[in-house]
Amino acid sequence: MSNHEDSQDFDLRLEQLAGAIERSDAGAIVQLLGETEGDDTALLIDRLEAEERSHLLQLLTPEQAAEVLEHVHYFQGADIIETLPPERAAPMVAELDSDDRADLLKELSKRDSKAILQALAPEQAEETRRFMAYPEGTAGAIMYSEFVxxxxxxxxxxxxxxxxxxxxxxxxxxxxxxxxxxxxxxxxxxxxxxxxxxxxxxxxxxxxxxxxxxxxxxxxxxxxxxxxxxxxxxxxxxxxxxxxxxxxxxxxxxxxxxxxxxxxxxxxKFQGLMGKEELRSMPLRVRSRRRLSWLSINIVLNLISASVIAMHTDTLEAVIALAVFLPIISDMSGCSGNQAVAVSMRELSLQLVSPREFGRVFLKESSVGLINGVCLGLLIGAIAWLWKGNAMLGAVVGAALALNTTVAVCVGGLVPLLLKALKQDPALASGPILTTVTDMCGFLLILGLASLALPYLV
The missing domain is CATH 3.10.580.10 (CBS-domain)
Known part of the structure; x- marks a missing residue:
């Protein structure tokens, strides 16, 4: 079957499901969802309006509603459950497996989670609280109690x-x-x-x-x-x-x-999407607020880099060509640094490196950064020389990129280890720190070197 036919079939199912919800036809809803593959159920639910998703669960029995919740991502289920009164949500949550129940309630606000737990049977509520208390990334957080x-x-x-x-x-x-x-x-x-x-x-x-x-x-x-x-x-x-x-x-x-x-x-987190996972089915206000929480911080960090440029406006005015290479040096060094961040993050997650191994990581990354920096510096320096016919311009641009790449790779490799040692989240903070350092150092290097060599550039 072609992708076009698949799309038409999905659109038809979505239309039928929305119609059944509008008619409050629980039988048609159960039949449609029963005929839908498990992975497509989450997609169908995601495409419904918020009011439709809430009404859908209220039309089903607790057992049927729990089956729907098991087929969607737990953060999707949490968004739906939060729209229901605790007395309506609790019977649905009670029908979930122990691990799914704990995952779902951890996604809710403390107030909603507490209200639903109070409505559960005492023994089930106690077990759920115990499962919710286990830290993420441990066996307790993903285990279930349904065994023979x-x-x-x-x-x-x-x-x-x-x-x-x-x-x-x-x-x-x-x-x-x-x-x-x-x-x-x-x-x-x-x-x-x-x-x-x-x-x-x-x-x-x-x-x-x-x-x-x-x-x-x-x-x-x-x-x-x-x-x-x-x-x-x-x-x-x-x-x-x-x-x-x-x-x-x-x-x-x-x-x-x-x-x-x-x-x-x-x-x-590295891309600045802090907090719970974002879905496009979430309210516009919520999505905007989550992204702005990161972007507003980034404005402050960028002002630091901009201040370096402001200190060297005379050099920029004298050699306008430098403005062309500022974003290139910043971006290329940032890319190299991000590669080092990714390696450190992966090794930390696999426990292949300890936060205390600063020396080892520095030696490994500085050598790679130096080699790659020299290669990239020679390339960009040659381009600058050929473009303007000024060998000194090529030397300034090439040296700035080589040095900044080395700095960026070392920072990218070491910052996740430092944050981990300080018990901070390396995924969340490594990006902005790396961006600020590479921009600031890149601008400072090229403009500083250009200021020293200004007589040979004009």
């Missing part, structure tokens, strides 16, 4: 009877393993479905389990999880507390998604 477990003394016959009795619940869990527990919920072993199928009915769970499984703690970093999954090819990892009690499961898909989300969040 059996006591070590249960026989295979008793286990199979329990599975049949609760099959509708267990199907929702996506069972790959069952877990064998001892006294007070301590994890003793893992029970693969295959072992269960081929065991004798009278055998106990403790006889057919895989004992002493690899476990993780709730505080285990997501990067470490990915390494374990790579080494052992597991589908899931049990999470235990200090008493070795099973408190949750982390699957491989969730671990990979968490790493991807962290990388995306860092990129958004």
């Amino acid at each position: 477990s059996f006591e070590a003394t249960m026989t295979v016959r008793e286990i199979l009877e329990d599975i049949q009795k609760h099959r509708e619940d267990y199907i929702e869990y996506g069972v790959q393993y069952a877990y064998v527990l001892g006294p007070r919920g301590a994890l003793l072993g893992v029970l693969p479905v295959r072992n269960l199928l081929f065991a004798r009915p009278e055998q106990a769970a403790s006889e057919i389990m895989i004992p002493d499984p690899i476990t993780i703690e709730a505080e285990t970093p997501v990067n470490d999880l990915e390494n374990i999954f790579e080494q052992h090819n597991f589908l899931g990892l049990p999470v235990v507390d200090t008493d070795h009690r099973l408190i949750g499961i982390v699957d491989r898909e969730s671990s990979t998604e968490a790493l991807q989300e962290a990388a995306t969040e860092d990129l958004l």
Whole structure:
């Protein structure tokens, strides 16, 4: 099917969904969403108006609404839930899996989150608060509590009877393993479905389990999880507390998604999109305010660079050609610095470098910066010489770019480490610091060198 046909089919579905919402036809809504691929559901919901999204969930049962919320991004779901009264939102949130429930509520304002938690069942609310308390980037933040477990003394016959009795619940869990527990919920072993199928009915769970499984703690970093999954090819990892009690499961898909989300969040922060993820379906006022919070800070930083130019207006007036090369030097050095920032950010996220390794990073980056700076400086210097026929102009421009590139690469490599050591977010602050330094140094170098060589330039 062509992209045009796909687009027409999507537009038709969107029109039908909007019409069903307008008619308050819950049956048509359920049918349409049931016929839609999971990835397209988020796209359909995103294209609806804010009032339509809110009305959509209110037309569905809590179970149906929860299914919709599970198919959209959690920050999309949070924007919809915030428009509903807590007494309407709580039953929908209650139907979500434990990890999805915690992710969704963390995206809400404290007031809305507190109101919904108070409307949940006490046990469910307590579990959700505990899951919400785990820091981002840890196993606790992405684990879920919906797992199948059996006591070590249960026989295979008793286990199979329990599975049949609760099959509708267990199907929702996506069972790959069952877990064998001892006294007070301590994890003793893992029970693969295959072992269960081929065991004798009278055998106990403790006889057919895989004992002493690899476990993780709730505080285990997501990067470490990915390494374990790579080494052992597991589908899931049990999470235990200090008493070795099973408190949750982390699957491989969730671990990979968490790493991807962290990388995306860092990129958004680096581009100045602070706070929650931005979507074009959000209110215009909200989107504008979020972007302005960064751009207004950038004005102040740019004034610093502009002040350097103001100090050398006489040189600029005498050699107008320098104005052509100011943005080139600033931009080329900034690009080189951003490359160094990206490498440091990646190595920090993968724990391949420590914030204390300033010397090592400086030596690595300064050597690359010097080589690239000289190459770029020779190129831009030759262009300036050929353009104006002035070798001194070429030398000034080339030297300024070479030196500024070296500075930018060193700053780009070291600033993320410094911010990390100061317990600040390197993704958010590295960009503006690098931009200010490269602009200020670039302008100062080219205008300063030009002022010293002014007799040979005019």
